[in-house]
Amino acid sequence: MEIIAIRHDWPEKAGFVISRPHGREDYTFLHFMRSMEISVGGKTVTARPGACIFYAPGTPQWFRSESGIIHNWVHLGASVKETLARYGIPEDELLYPRATSFISDIFRLAEAAYFSEDPFKDEILEAYMTEFLIRFSHAIREEPHLPSVGRQEREKMQALRQTILTSPENKWTVPEMAALASLSPSRFHAVYKAVFGTSPMRDVIEARIRYAQSLLLSDGAPLVDIAETLGYADQYHFIRQFKAVTGETPGAYRQARR
Incomplete structure (x- = not known):
């Protein structure tokens, strides 16, 4: 293939x-x-x-x-x-x-x-x-809507997820995201995982790393600046999460693709 x-x-x-x-x-x-x-x-x-x-x-x-x-x-x-x-x-x-x-x-x-x-x-x-x-x-052969999640709730989750994915630099928390969805944090976490098969914070982390990949290839900004842009308190936390998601450090990722 x-x-x-x-x-x-x-x-x-x-x-x-x-x-x-x-x-x-x-x-x-x-x-x-x-x-x-x-x-x-x-x-x-x-x-x-x-x-x-x-x-x-x-x-x-x-x-x-x-x-x-x-x-x-x-x-x-x-x-x-x-x-x-x-x-x-x-x-x-x-x-x-x-x-x-x-x-x-x-x-x-x-x-x-x-x-x-x-x-x-x-x-x-x-x-x-x-x-x-x-x-x-x-x-594609399964029922498209989970029985435990109503259509309106599912659509609200989809809209919120797009907000999260397009604003990964925000310092998202589960309570903040749950409030935007008008749900309790526990219900929000359960519904999010039921709909998307992943946790909301995992989505946030992966969205940040995808944004980081774009920044690493678009300019020569230092890692500390990229980490700050993405909302990380320090670059070492950013480097650890980047490697956990991609399998390589930000520096290695940039060098290999340039």
Whole structure:
């Protein structure tokens, strides 16, 4: 299973547009964390947060976000067609899998492996993509709404999560986030984990690290300044969390990609 390119929780600015009238020669998988305008079957529709699609080779691609975008994406070689058929994953169709946090988790690991020099990189990537496709196959066949979480509560969580992901530098606390959701801290934590499959503070930490990755590659700011921008009290706390999430220090990350 050839991975041509992959990114996890990748941000783009407001007004971002992709327009490929003739598609690509490979498969394109997209997972949107915000509402998007997207072309499906020749029609432009509004996809809800959490929407996914596997564009087949040659299928026209078009999507746009007026308010910016956070998404997971991967380009896969044409041989993945047989695997998609095996797992019952449709092509060129909007899909809404349940509890999509596993996508970011797997893509984060796969992206790190993709840029590594591990001698067994191909085998590692094959394993990650196989796990992703199997779990995705299960997720699109499950009931899209957890029975313990109502639709209104779920939508409130999705909106709040977008606020958190786009403002990772804020010094978020569970009580503060719970107040924004009009829930008690204990109920908020339980609902958040039920909906997204991860804890709210884990989401905050990973959002900060993603922002840090962008800052590390966009300029030569010292680590102490980046840590301060992200709301860390000291750079050593930032370095520990960065390494815990990515497997490497901020300095090593910057050097390897420059």
